[in-house]
Amino acid sequence: MLEEKISEINSGFNQDIVTIKDQKQLEELRIKYFSRNGLVSQLFNELKNASKEEKPVLGKSLNTLRNDLTARFDSLKVKLEISKEKEEDKIDLSLPGTRRIIGSRHLITQTLDEIKTIFKGLGFSVVGGPELESDYNNFGALNFPPNHPARDMQDTFFITEDFLLRTHTSPVQIRVMEKYKPPIRVIMPGLCYRNEAISSRSYCVFHQVEGLYVDTDVTFAELKGTLVSFAQQFYGEGLKYRFRPSFFPFTEPSAEMDITCFLCHGKGCRVCKHSGWLEILGCGMVDPNVFDNVNIDHEKYTGYAFGMGIERTALLKYGIDDIRIFFENDFRFLRQF
Ligand code: PHE
Numbered sequence: 001m002l003e004e005k006i007s008e009i010n011s012g013f014n015q016d017i018v019t020i021k022d023q024k025q026l027e028e029l030r031i032k033y034f035s036r037n038g039l040v041s042q043l044f045n046e047l048k049n050a051s052k053e054e055k056p057v058l059g060k061s062l063n064t065l066r067n068d069l070t071a072r073f074d075s076l077k078v079k080l081e082i083s084k085e086k087e088e089d090k091i092d093l094s095l096p097g098t099r100r101i102i103g104s105r106h107l108i109t110q111t112l113d114e115i116k117t118i119f120k121g122l123g124f125s126v127v128g129g130p131e132l133e134s135d136y137n138n139f140g141a142l143n144f145p146p147n148h149p150a151r152d153m154q155d156t157f158f159i160t161e162d163f164l165l166r167t168h169t170s171p172v173q174i175r176v177m178e179k180y181k182p183p184i185r186v187i188m189p190g191l192c193y194r195n196e197a198i199s200s201r202s203y204c205v206f207h208q209v210e211g212l213y214v215d216t217d218v219t220f221a222e223l224k225g226t227l228v229s230f231a232q233q234f235y236g237e238g239l240k241y242r243f244r245p246s247f248f249p250f251t252e253p254s255a256e257m258d259i260t261c262f263l264c265h266g267k268g269c270r271v272c273k274h275s276g277w278l279e280i281l282g283c284g285m286v287d288p289n290v291f292d293n294v295n296i297d298h299e300k301y302t303g304y305a306f307g308m309g310i311e312r313t314a315l316l317k318y319g320i321d322d323i324r325i326f327f328e329n330d331f332r333f334l335r336q337f
Contacts, residue, residue, distance in 0.1 A: 214303030251284025
């Protein structure tokens with residue numbers, strides 16, 4: 001009886017196994033033969049009813065059957081897995097490709113790089129400084145009187161009484177002049193912070209590039225020449241410019257440089273507040289008091305300094321009308337550059 005069943009199950013399994021095409025069918029096969037109520041287990045249950053004499057013989061053939069079927073099941077399982085992997089590895093060359101987005105430099109980084117390249121060409125080195133500054137470097141050493149309005153809490157993010165987030169890159173001038181002796185010819189790019197009302201024209205964080213040239217006999221004419229050369233390389237040859245007298249505690253005399261409004265070409269519009277001019281930077285001759293603060297002999301040396309806002313510069317160059325867009329990281333904006 002049991003003997004017959006063994007050979008029946010064996011031939012049944014032979015028929016079944018050749019029809020298995022995938023994992024799902026394989027699982028069905030496993031359940032049919034090897035699960036707790038599967039055909040093979042049922043046979044083992046029936047072994048109980050066999051006579052004492054028969055039991056060892058039947059038991060042996062049952063074990064052989066189980067081992068045989070299991071081995072064939074396992075090898076089929078492996079085969080199916082391999083062919084599945086092969087299937088997954090196949091590349092369908094007719095499918096449309098996926099477009100990969102390649103990152104690019106932020107417009108501010110691009111502008112900074114461009115400015116650095118121009119000034120390097122004019123003989124300047126690039127130096128950095130910390131964004132967390134002492135009140136002394138940011139104001140005191142730069143000849144700001146103790147009660148100067150720029151020191152006001154409304155403009156400056158103070159961290160402690162003596163430390164703040166730098167409001168301009170000019171404190172790097174102090175660091176450079178304390179560390180190096182003239183001749184000094186450096187630009188100092190970096191982030192600055194001001195506690196200002198946020199609008200399309202001002203933001204609490206922005207970049208500046210500071211410039212400093214100290215040597216014997218540095219003149220205002222050289223300052224003008226350098227800045228005009230920069231502006232022509234950066235904004236274009238045909239550009240008109242002018243220097244207006246201005247005031248900064250750390251330069252004397254001081255000036256602001258304007259270029260013709262790129263939008264209206266000098267006719268007057270909303271962007272240039274109908275003046276036809278756009279201010280691009282502040283500059284001047286290093287104040288002797290500043291030289292005294294860093295122990296540079298102001299009888300022997302003269303120097304000039306300048307500072308420009310990068311967002312503003314990029315804004316003007318590319319005709320962008322809202323400064324906040326530089327910090328929003330909106331792909332639709334970033335992708336255009
Ligand atoms: N630090 C000044 C500002 O933030 C700019 C400046 C730099 C002016 C150097 C003169 C010389 O407005």
